[in-house]
Amino acid sequence: MLSVQNLHVYYGRIHALKGISLEVNAGEIVALIGSNGAGKTTTLATLSGLLRPREGHIYFEGRDLTRLPAHQIVRLGVVHCPEGRQVFARLTVTENLRLAAAHRTDRKNVARDLEYVHQLFPILAERRNQHAGTLSGGEQQMLAIGRAIMSRPRLLLLDEPSLGLAPMVVETIFRVIGSLRQHGVTILLVEQNAYRALQLADRAYVMETGYIKASGLSQVLADDPAVKAAYLGG
Amino acid sequence: MLTPSYVAQQVINALNIGSIYALVAIGLTVVYGILRLINFAHGDMMTVGAYVALAALTALAMPAVAALLIAMLVVSALGIVIERLAYRPLRGAPEVAMLITSLAISSLIQNGATMTLTAQPRPVRLPAELTQRISALGLSFAVMDVIIIALAIALMVALTLFVQRTTLGIAMRACSENVRVTQLMGIDVNRVIAVAFAISAGLAAAAGVLWTGKFGIVDPFTGFLPGLKAFVAAVIGGIGNIPGAMLGGYLLGFAEVFFVAFMPPEVSGYRDAFVFVLLLIVLLVRPSGLLGAREVNRA
Numbered sequence: 001m002l003s004v005q006n007l008h009v010y011y012g013r014i015h016a017l018k019g020i021s022l023e024v025n026a027g028e029i030v031a032l033i034g035s036n037g038a039g040k041t042t043t044l045a046t047l048s049g050l051l052r053p054r055e056g057h058i059y060f061e062g063r064d065l066t067r068l069p070a071h072q073i074v075r076l077g078v079v080h081c082p083e084g085r086q087v088f089a090r091l092t093v094t095e096n097l098r099l100a101a102a103h104r105t106d107r108k109n110v111a112r113d114l115e116y117v118h119q120l121f122p123i124l125a126e127r128r129n130q131h132a133g134t135l136s137g138g139e140q141q142m143l144a145i146g147r148a149i150m151s152r153p154r155l156l157l158l159d160e161p162s163l164g165l166a167p168m169v170v171e172t173i174f175r176v177i178g179s180l181r182q183h184g185v186t187i188l189l190v191e192q193n194a195y196r197a198l199q200l201a202d203r204a205y206v207m208e209t210g211y212i213k214a215s216g217l218s219q220v221l222a223d224d225p226a227v228k229a230a231y232l233g234g
Numbered sequence: 235m236l237t238p239s240y241v242a243q244q245v246i247n248a249l250n251i252g253s254i255y256a257l258v259a260i261g262l263t264v265v266y267g268i269l270r271l272i273n274f275a276h277g278d279m280m281t282v283g284a285y286v287a288l289a290a291l292t293a294l295a296m297p298a299v300a301a302l303l304i305a306m307l308v309v310s311a312l313g314i315v316i317e318r319l320a321y322r323p324l325r326g327a328p329e330v331a332m333l334i335t336s337l338a339i340s341s342l343i344q345n346g347a348t349m350t351l352t353a354q355p356r357p358v359r360l361p362a363e364l365t366q367r368i369s370a371l372g373l374s375f376a377v378m379d380v381i382i383i384a385l386a387i388a389l390m391v392a393l394t395l396f397v398q399r400t401t402l403g404i405a406m407r408a409c410s411e412n413v414r415v416t417q418l419m420g421i422d423v424n425r426v427i428a429v430a431f432a433i434s435a436g437l438a439a440a441a442g443v444l445w446t447g448k449f450g451i452v453d454p455f456t457g458f459l460p461g462l463k464a465f466v467a468a469v470i471g472g473i474g475n476i477p478g479a480m481l482g483g484y485l486l487g488f489a490e491v492f493f494v495a496f497m498p499p500e501v502s503g504y505r506d507a508f509v510f511v512l513l514l515i516v517l518l519v520r521p522s523g524l525l526g527a528r529e530v531n532r533a
Contacts, residue, residue: 050414074420086415088408095404102401103420151420 001026001186002047002078002155007056009039009046016042018210019056024155029177029187031197031218033231034207040190041083043207044157047188048080049073060155075103077154083163083190085140087147089133093124096132096143100150110150117146120176138169145176156180159190174200194231198222206231236496239372244495246375250448252487253386257441258464259471259479260393261434267410267474268430271321271332275339276438277461282343283309283439284446284456285351288358298361302443306436313435314428322424347454355453358446382444389440390480393433397476406430410474459506463490466513472526481524486512 002024009017017039024030032040045051047058049070058065065073074080088096097117101110118125121142127135132143141161148156158177162170174196181187191197198204198218206214206227214227221227262276283305290301320339324331364378397403405426408416417423438457445460446452467486471478489512494502516524 048418050417069422070417071420071422074418080418082415082418086412086418088411088415090411091404091407095407098401099404099408099416099421100419102405147419 001061002188003059004043004047005057005059007043007046007053007058009042009051009053011042016210017046017053020207020210020212022205022212022215024186024188026186027181027184028203029181029189029201031194031201031204032188032190032207033192033194033197033204034213035231036192037209038207039210040207041159044080044082044159044188044190047073047157048078050080071103074151077152078157079148079151079153079155080157081144081148081159081161083159085137085144087132087135087140087143090131092129092131093135093143094128096147097124097150100147101152104152106152109152113150113152117149120149120179121146121172138165138172141165141169141173145173149180153185155186155188157188157190160192161189162191162193162196170196194227195222198232240495242371242373243375244491246373246379247495248488248491249484250379250382250487251491252484253383254441254445254448254460254483255464255467255486256480256483257386257389257437257444258460259467259483260390260476261437262465263468263471263473263476263479264406264430265434266468267476268406268413268427269321269332270329271336272465273434274333274336274461275316275343276336276434277457277459277464278340278343279309279313279435279438280442280445280457280460281347281452281454282312282457283442284358284452285347286439287443288356288446288452291358298364302440305439305443309439309442310432310436313431316435317428317431322427344454344458351454353454355451358450358452360447360450364447378447382448385440385444389437393437394476396433402426402429463509466509469523470513470516472523475523475525478523478525485524 004022007017007020034040046053060078104110161173201218204218204221205212265273286308287301287305290296290304320335321332366377367374405421409426413423467482468479471482493508494505
């Protein structure tokens, strides 16, 4: 479904991604793990068109996304739910959700997706007219995921959805990620919580300083002594 | 001197000037909110609007309403063209690059108008039904005064509804928070920015037409001073904030008119200095303007 080939990305003179290649198949959850600064967030930002690679290609269902503007990539079904939630604080919950569906023409499905979001996160229905800036961190993360759902993703790029959240909220979020897969959404997940990520994902890539260090089935990686030592706390 | 009717007269005057400042300030604030651009060429959109309306009124003998609409349309289109040619290539460049570009555009318009239309001020002769004076309750005002206030308020209501209710309006507000993330929602931000420029320029054109309608004269520098005052108004209200720009515009209109009306004639010549002193005082007390309080974003 997604095929990334030899991606090189620079921030000015800093060589942030040094030839990343990865594959995501339809229906999979694939995790991208690694320490801070390894290039996980940069990888997602490049896939969604926020950053331009200097070299390499990104193919989504055979289509070259490498030079497409970000909003068109969303319209093809590659939806990026960014790190740090990034909800629009001065828009209401409903406005945030409505904006994410603004490019869609299938009005009926939009209404159904909104119901689905409210069903996944009842608190968002309760707070629909509140400004997103007044929500708690966990509620903002729910809104960020709800917003991504409203864009009708076929491939969801999910960046650090559990960062800084209370354990109970983390449970909810991971449950929703599982349920999204049931609904046919393919997911590329970036997580600092490598343990949880490997539990949920089918496969994983391990990144380090701009390279892919290791890849494979999640269970295999979880038992790999080197991965264990570096990312799973021994 | 301070009879009730004199005071009421000044209030009408202040509402007139304030309405125009508010319209101009909104345009500045809308563009600033999204691009962080202080558009120095904004006042010149007033000038262009006034000339276009004048041409439509005299050369084409159009009715006043049509002249106003034509002016707004032409200048909106001009706003889109300027954004496309001058500001879009600078997207991502330091903000000061756009600011200097806007100064260049302002200079281009002022000098271009001087070269082609001469610096000679042109009288604007309004149709008689607009200059007609109405006397009621001991007050006397021109029909034009009422039109200025009514039209400005109608435009502001329309803009508020647009920004609050429509998807494009929501997208504009989203862009003013974070352009990058707005793209991730599938929104074509270039389109949103073009619309913001069109609205901004169109409102300035309307303000320019009203301004010359009130003062009866237009020259290549007509928009300069009201443009500068509108900037003050936008900053007083909290730049980037639309209700703030409206509030700032009216506050400035009242401050200015009352200063001249109620201060001794010897000091009333310092009106413009007074405006800027007012700005300094507001910024000392509230650095982000009256309504520009930083929103609390719980992370």
